[in-house]
Amino acid sequence: MTASPIRSRRQLPLDELAEALEAGWSFPASMYTEPDIFALELGAVFEPRWQYLGPLEHVAAPGSRLVGEVAGRPVVAVRGDDGELRGFLNVCRHRAYRVVSGQGSGRYLKCGYHGWAYRLDGTLASAPSAPDCIGDDLSLLPVGVDTFCEGVFAILDPEAPSLTTAHPRLRDVAEQAGMSLDAGAYRHVRRITTHQKANWKLWYDNAVECYHCAHIHGESFNRAFAVASGTASANAVAIDELYLNRYAGRRSGGDEFQATFCTALQLYPGCQIIQQDDLLIMAQARPVAANRTVFVADYFAEEGSDPASVERWIKLWARTYDEDAAALEIQHRNLAASTVDRMRYVEGPEAPVSIINGLTLDAYRQASVPDGDR
Ligand code: FES
Ligand SMILES: [Fe+2]
Structure with a gap:
């Protein structure tokens, strides 16, 4: 199970927007303020692309972690005992509380609400008074992580091509x-x-x-x-x-x-x-x-x-x-x-x-293609 994308079916006058950009104008003022345009942009621009999360040195040692946000979702990157860097939605599979906050380290990612504890590979290790939940598919939901220069990057889709494949x-x-x-x-x-x-x-x-x-x-x-x-x-x-x-x-x-x-x-x-x-x-x-x-x-x-x-x-x-x-x-x-x-x-x-507005317009175009035509 992976994070499901936000979908917005708002239809934009793409050709008209392109003409205005070409003529040296911005997007219409309302496109900077309307919540449904913002929702469309989260889905079209931010969800499918890599974003910087935090310093690589903060996840150098096994058990160390850093938290951040990608496309409006809380994310945690954690270094496993096996040396692997993994990323998860920082959302507890019990009742959707934040699992960990801030930078830190430990053998488990332990949710502060009711104490569910996840291993560094995201699997559920313990749940107080709820042994029946162990073994269910209640692992943390994976996201993609990668590194470049001194930084950790993340993307919602755990199967997404690497950062340097995308760029x-x-x-x-x-x-x-x-x-x-x-x-x-x-x-x-x-x-x-x-x-x-x-x-x-x-x-x-x-x-x-x-x-x-x-x-x-x-x-x-x-x-x-x-x-x-x-x-x-x-x-x-x-x-x-x-x-x-x-x-x-x-x-x-x-x-x-x-x-x-x-x-x-x-x-x-x-x-x-x-x-x-x-x-x-x-x-x-x-x-x-x-x-x-x-x-x-x-x-x-x-x-x-x-x-x-x-x-x-x-x-x-x-x-x-x-x-x-x-x-x-x-x-x-x-x-x-x-x-x-x-x-x-x-x-x-x-x-x-x-140039940047052109990239945003391209993202709108890609998002406006009906699923059946992809
Ligand atoms: S919400 Fe995390 S343990 Fe309850
Ligand atoms: Fe400036």
């Missing part, structure tokens, strides 16, 4: 951009979670264009990196569902932020892998509701790097992300208040937004 150019694109992908080169320093009162598509628009950087990030990102409007996407690479951008460091004399480079790789939907000097960020935007997105950012420092320098960089990035979140909330409120029908994108510097 066949992932390793090439990252390596050609000079990214360091060997697990163990960095250590996890901190997780910073930002709760955004905004639709995930607004997060995405903001995350891939740097047209805004010189303005709202004047005292943060813009201090360290060259982000002149109109030129920010000149180094970009868009292949399949990957999008990569590179920024040069400003290296301005006397400033404490002496960056040499920044490479930002986006894995659709919502995963960012950023390498910048001795810092690595692995992050995931998690859609929570039409008007809620949680942005989880794990910061890693290169082995041997100066902790004070790493702290300065984390502070700069956290401020940058906070500035983004503040902008998104205002945009979302204004879209929800029906102030404008659509947003307008600028050709050139906002081209990456059109």
Whole structure:
């Protein structure tokens, strides 16, 4: 038994949406705020794709685990006694409580509600006063897990092709951009979670264009990196569902932020892998509701790097992300208040937004094919 997908039969005017995107407009404002569109997107965009869950080093030892969320479902990744990394829905088969919370380790995954305990392979080991439940098919429901760089990724379908099968150019694109992908080169320093009162598509628009950087990030990102409007996407690479951008460091004399480079790789939907000097960020935007997105950012420092320098960089990035979140909330409120029908994108510097919106439109198209025609 596996997790069953959310289904939505909402019909979208796909050709009309495509024409508007082509002409430089966004999706209609209502598509950023309506719950049934959000439900469709969970099913069409997030369910069938890999998403970043957390640091690989947190599941290095047998019995260690990390929890997260994929397409609105709680998920746990756990390292078995046999060394195998497995993933499960973090939902108890008794009465659907959360099995474990937070990072941790132990020989069992024990539900805190009535004490059912699962082995590390997900099978039910014990259920207080309910011996008849043992042996029934009440194992934890499996999900897919995989690893890349310093991270664990998850997908709802346990039979899904691997992460690098789903993104066949992932390793090439990252390596050609000079990214360091060997697990163990960095250590996890901190997780910073930002709760955004905004639709995930607004997060995405903001995350891939740097047209805004010189303005709202004047005292943060813009201090360290060259982000002149109109030129920010000149180094970009868009292949399949990957999008990569590179920024040069400003290296301005006397400033404490002496960056040499920044490479930002986006894995659709919502995963960012950023390498910048001795810092690595692995992050995931998690859609929570039409008007809620949680942005989880794990910061890693290169082995041997100066902790004070790493702290300065984390502070700069956290401020940058906070500035983004503040902008998104205002945009979302204004879209929800029906102030404008659509947003307008600028050709050139906002081209990456059109690429991402195109991927979302493709996902809508795939989801709108009737089952019998697949
Ligand atoms: S819900 Fe988990 S033991 Fe009851
Ligand atoms: Fe930003």
